[in-house]
Amino acid sequence: MNQQPGTSGLIFNEPLLWDKSRDGRCAMSLPKSDVERAPLDENLTGDAPQLPQLSELDVVRHYTRLSQWNFGVDSGMYPLGSCTMKYNPKTNEVQAARQGFASAHPLSGDEFSQGALKLMYNLEQYLAQITGFNAVTLQPAAGAHGELAGMLMIHAYFATKGKQRSKIIIPDTAHGTNPASAALCGYTPVNIKSGPKGILEPETIAAIMDEDTAGIMVTNPNTLGLFEANIKEIAEIVHSKGGLVYGDGANMNAIMGIVKPGDIGIDVLHLNLHKTFSTPHGGGGPGSGPVAVGKVLEPFLPIPRVVKELDNYKLVTDFPDTMGRIHTFYGHFGILVRAYAYILSMGAKGLTDASKLAVLNANYVKESLKGTLNLPYDLPCMHECVFNDEFQKEYHITTMDIAKRLLDYGFHPPTVYFPLVVDGAFMVEPTETESKEDIDQFIDAVKAIAGEAREDPEKLKKAPLLTKVTRLDEVAAARKPCLRG
Amino acid sequence: MKEINDLNLLDDVKYTKSHEWTKISGDIVTIGINDYAQDQLGEIVFVELPETGDTFSKGDEFGSVESVKAVSEIYIPISGKIVEINEDLEDAPELVNESCYDNGWLIKIKPEDVSELDDLMDKDEYLNMLKG
Amino acid sequence: MRYLPHTKEDIKSMLKVAGQENLDDLFNCIPEDLKITNSLDLPQSLSEWELNAHMEELASLNIACKNYKCFMGAGSYDHYIPAIIPYLISRSEFMTAYTPYQPEVSQGTLQGIYEFQTMVTELLGMDIATASHYDCGTALAEACLIALKQNKKTNKIAVSALTHPSHRQIIHTYINPSGYEIVEIPYTKEGLTDVKALEAMDDIAGIAVQSPNFFGNIEDLSAFKAVADTKKILFITSFTEALAFGLLKNPGSFGADLVAGEGQSLGITKSFGGPGLGLLASTKKQMRNLPGRLIGKTKDANGDNGFVLTLATREQHIRREKASSNICSNNGLNAMTAGVYLATVGKIGIREIALQNHDKAVYLKKSLEKAGFESAFDTPFFNEFVMKVPAGFEQKRAALINDKCTFAGICLDKFYPELNHHYLFCATETISKKDIDQLAKEVQ
Secondary structure, eight states: OTTSSOOOOOOOOOOOHHHHOOTTOOOSOOOOOOSOOOOOOTTTBOOOOOOOOOOHHHHHHHHHHHHTTBOOTTTSOOOBTTTOOOOOOHHHHHHHTOHHHHTOOTTSOGGGBHHHHHHHHHHHHHHHHHHTOSEEEOOOSSHHHHHHHHHHHHHHHHHHTTOOOOEEEEETTOOTHHHHHHHHTTOEEEEEOOOTTSSOOHHHHHHHOOTTEEEEEEESSOTTSOOOTTHHHHHHHHHHTTOEEEEEGGGGGGTTTTBOGGGTTOSEEEOOTTTTTOOOOTTTOOOOOOEEEOTTTGGGOOSSEEEEETTEEEEEOOOTTOOOOOSSSSSOHHHHHHHHHHHHHHHHHHHHHHHHHHHHHHHHHHHHHTTTSBOSSOSOOSSOEEEBSGGGGGGTOOHHHHHHHHHHHTOOOOEESOSTTSTTOEEEOOOTTSOHHHHHHHHHHHHHHHHHHHHOHHHHHHOOOSSSSOSBOHHHHHHSOOOOO | OOOGGGOOOOSSSEEOTTSEEEEEETTEEEEEEOHHHHHHHOSEEEEEOOOTTOEEOTTOEEEEEEESSOEEEEEOSSOEEEEEEOGGGGTOTTHHHHOTTTTTOOEEEEESOGGGGGGSBOHHHHHHHHHO | OTTOOOOHHHHHHHHHHHTOSSGGGGGTTSOGGGBOOSOOOOOOOOOHHHHHHHHHHHHTTBGGGSOOEEOOOTTOOOOOOOTHHHHHHTOHHHHSOOSOSSGGGBHHHHHHHHHHHHHHHHHHTOSEEOSOBSOHHHHHHHHHHHHHHHOTTOSEEEEETTSOHHHHHHHHHHHGGGTOEEEEEOBOTTSSBOHHHHHTOOSOSEEEEESSOTTSBOOOHHHHHHHHHHHTOEEEEEESOGGGGGTBOOGGGGTOSEEEEEOTTTTOOOGGGOSOOEEEEEOGGGGGGOOSOEEEEEEBTTSOEEEEEEOGGGSHHHHGGGSSOOOOSOOHHHHHHHHHHHHHHHHHHHHHHHHHHHHHHHHHHHHHHHTTOEESOOSOBSSEEEEEOOTTHHHHHHHHHHHHOEEOOEEOTTTOTTSTTEEEEEOOTTSOHHHHHHHHHHHO
16 A cells, blocks of 8 residues: 555544633634623523633634544545536635625625626626526526526426426436425426436337426436437427426536537536536535526526626516526625636636546546446446446445545545445546546555455455544434534 | 345234235234335334324325435325324334334224235235245 | 646557547547537636736726725625634635545534534524525525425415515525415514514414514514414524624524524625525424434444434435435535634624624614614614615715715615615624714715
């Protein structure tokens, strides 16, 4: 394991905040009050909340130590399939922190927010160009939120037609947010199976598409990393019965500058700025999930919308067919700034190269590891590829064991046990920002672990060994939830 | 997970296609999930049960059983009114893993029509269903 | 391009392993008629230095590029953010990590959010808080859905007319497709939600009241709790100014079943309205109905303490269409930020800041009254209040923005057309006595 990144080192224990607390400490520089104390009815006031009391260094050490227990993209390769853990450019942080953006109050008025509105308008144009659509909303706060917005627009569309539909087709490879978002709109998911080549067959859709089905939710490339080559025919079948095609754009990183979803039959598509467009993942957000639509669904976009009149930008709510509002203000503006900066830094060639190299990296991993791990679909892949633990079954080693041992080697494991269509799935998405050397180290690590599975399976069962904590008791956590300290 | 031949299947209960078991005792029917179901789920963390007095029709979903990574709905094989639920499961859901036919029972129901159980399977029929 | 490390040699040797001649061949599995034939029409790429110049110019078109005096609230608040907060949360290990799917290498995020959950329950007086939502509006919409789904008898939910107008719109967007409806509870001349009107409503699944409400006034939540108990329905409260509970009685002490809130005041920049921080808290009884992630404490195989995501069977990746919500990524880093803020201000700091917010707002109100403004409501408030403005104020307000970089309140007539010439004013700890005296002088 000499050339592997994972190694042991001194990190620090750190108690919970309230265990460090000592009465009388305060880490904030309290402003001096220059007005008199205003009394308030004691029926309205309560005791001060029991928050910890710490000095400034207490707080700084606390969070510095906590950070050392975490693994981020900046720590090492993070090939989490379907999450596109690409490098987060630091200049984007500088741009988002500019006072003119960070201090802007959302109700300042259009006249005094032209910088923000111009940025939003232009970002909408760029995303529309990249995806091949007419119009974009930047309001949804995350991918799942964008899915909900897309489904709500479809729902609003059928409402204007006078006849609401009750079902929506969802492939077995879909991300769990797809049926959840559809259900929130009152649609019953109709699950269909992918074909033997791992992609959808038109006949499957033709067999169940009818005039009570709102349409289909399709991810392209799908979560097996395969391009849905029959998409155009599938879209035609859905359209022929008056339905619409929802595109889950989480995997957009594979096709920028190669395919435009808007041109291949998709009516509405969400994007994940925290995936394809490099904004940081933040340990679970904040992200942003813009939605792009064609002419059919444009009237239903959320309000307010950014409108350009000559050289002026305005927020307009007067769109009678709008699906409504889904965020208190205009979406995650701070995230939009970062994505905008990224698109300007990359340009058309940069984004296209990013997709090509993402696909190259994934195919390189696929070909390098296919003898070591079982590859259920031995086909050219897009930006991610899916293996499983079939070869390791004879040693009673599972995908989970391999993932946990990868931690010791200094890699964040790929996505495991998703998509559900592959038992014991191991989904690798290197992204374009990983170099050949780092990927080679990852490949070597997986090969070494496969060797350990044969020679020393007990070690894998105990993994991870070098992390601050080892495998955690999730059963106890669920049986007796302890959600606060 | 267990091999089919290693499953613990009792002779004196009847089985449903969705892996529940039923046992008649006087005019009360006791229902639980069988060894195959608890084994497939893994360590059970939570059991969602209806309330006594609730009524259901045959085939209705009457609750769910959860492990860390999965949820399984449970379906009632006979119409009737719930007369008792196994309150021990609130603090010890693992009883379903440890003793699914005995201490891990789920509900007791007063049925409307016992003949609704006629289409349930006995042990051999259920085993054949699993194998086939 | 500096983010793309591949050299020509790298590409050549990798293509060989991948079994392709050139990069374009990697896309042979895509039918030709689906491919783009020309390049994307985007601006020429910018160097880091050109980008800086471009963004500086863009930011300068926002008045916020100058130091402006903000007397506006309405869901977005100006508060002091101590230097250690952006410093700590910008650490790569927090910022560039994702959802803690592998808890062994995510203990930083997990403990940080567990601490956040705990401090939120302390702040709100509730049993459980989730790991975050997008904003108060969406968290409140989710809370309303919980109440509606639990009550099989009716499809209506009562929501105060003094709940933030955007939040009411969001609730409608969320609940409408399932056939649910809002029944609005009107407000009284005291600028408070009308309890009597609520008592007369029979057919409702739950009650949602914001306090402090959109006018800044403090509601008597005990009266609404009583109604909820009588009708045997869920009682939901919401808030837009989290610092209020540094001073005011928290919603848990009034027996709220669910509380939705906005946490932007907890160390997060206004950033033109987002990302903020949605808070959602509940009683123990509602635990398994809560949408969103929950972090729990447990032990590892060696018996050491650790933290994990738990109760995941509520969530979309397991429950799919039966999930309590579709939420996946939330506002994680902002929840961490709020955690750092609450740890920084602590029990002493939050009390003092909350007191100062109230003191400044009261002084502002008195000063405006002396300047000839009419108080709209004779009701206690936290840091926002409504005034009826004298004739000519609009022009003065516009001039103040251009000449003195000061935003004097928010006009209410587009939200409440019946309140002509009424403005919502806000003062936080960032506003000085001098600022207030100056403002009063200008608008006299």
